[in-house]
Amino acid sequence: MHLPPIGQLPCLKYMKILGTNITKIGPEFVGFGVHKLESVEVAAFPKLECLVFSDMPNWEEWTFNETASVSVEASTPLTLKFLPCLEKLYIYGCPKLRALPLEIGQGTTRLRELHIRGANCLRVVDDIPFLSDCLSIRQCEGLERVSNLPQLRKLYLGVCPNLRNVEDLNSLELLLQTTDMQEMSSQWVPQLRDQHRHLHHEDLDVYTWRWDREKPIFMTKLSQGSFSGSLVIVDSFLFKTFIP
Numbered sequence: 001m002h003l004p005p006i007g008q009l010p011c012l013k014y015m016k017i018l019g020t021n022i023t024k025i026g027p028e029f030v031g032f033g034v035h036k037l038e039s040v041e042v043a044a045f046p047k048l049e050c051l052v053f054s055d056m057p058n059w060e061e062w063t064f065n066e067t068a069s070v071s072v073e074a075s076t077p078l079t080l081k082f083l084p085c086l087e088k089l090y091i092y093g094c095p096k097l098r099a100l101p102l103e104i105g106q107g108t109t110r111l112r113e114l115h116i117r118g119a120n121c122l123r124v125v126d127d128i129p130f131l132s133d134c135l136s137i138r139q140c141e142g143l144e145r146v147s148n149l150p151q152l153r154k155l156y157l158g159v160c161p162n163l164r165n166v167e168d169l170n171s172l173e174l175l176l177q178t179t180d181m182q183e184m185s186s187q188w189v190p191q192l193r194d195q196h197r198h199l200h201h202e203d204l205d206v207y208t209w210r211w212d213r214e215k216p217i218f219m220t221k222l223s224q225g226s227f228s229g230s231l232v233i234v235d236s237f238l239f240k241t242f243i244p
Contacts, residue, residue: 005029007044015045016052023096024061030082043081051086055093060121064103082107089113095120104128116140125149132171157181166192170199175206182208 006012007030030044044064045051053059064082082103087110091097098121104111105128112133116122119140126147134154137143145165146155152169158178166188175192177185189206196204 009045011047012045013047014050015048016054017056018052019055021058022056023058024063025059026061026063030064043084045083045086046081047085048083049085050088050090051083052090053092053094054090056097057093058096059094060096060098062097062099062101064101084108085110087112088115090115091117091119093118097122099123100125100128102127105130119143157185160184164188167195170195172196173205175204177206177208179208179210 005028006015082101084107086108089104089108089111092115095118097119100122105126108128109130111128111131113136114125114128114131114134115136116125117136117138117140120142122140123142124145124147125135125137125143126145126149128149130151131149132151132153134156135146135149135152136156137146137160138156138158140160141162143160143163146163146167146169147165148168150168150170153171154174154176155166155169155172156176157163159180161180161184163181163184164187166185169192172192175189193204193206196202
């Protein structure tokens, strides 16, 4: 079973793929195929701004150009662009997905938000240099590393019990984590703080939070080496990001 080749729809801006039983998304989804092109520049999903994958229990692999073959004149270089206008990417309830495609890091120059929840086989989120606003990761039990996100400003983490390495987030301004993450994050929060102080000459904002369905989100600010003060924050973005 494959998804249809819709990557060449010129005006598509929002797409949600929900509840399919596919195991792989490959180059056939991009829609290049094997054919001769008049242009030397080809874009997959040229106008797509928001992409959502949800409730895909058997999805394991996502690639763009593993076997795609596009022919032009031999003397003409071909440029392939993937998701050049993508701003928001959501991956929810895809427990078998093993990795994000390399093109997410190489071609999505406008990517602002990446939200991942329930991707238990995903081990690494890294090398996405253009991700600029926020990364939200929840309920990803196999996640081990988050790294090399140089423009990322806000990081939200919850129920990622094996996350042992978070580094190279040079622009990070805010870390928000659930209370269950405190012991594991003690391995890498000090390094993030030191890096932030070295680069920006100020402390990194680090908060823990717990959610009570009957009350607002309760958050505590973690100061250097101890807890200091508490805040009750009601914010529409936080609700959208963390509340199922």
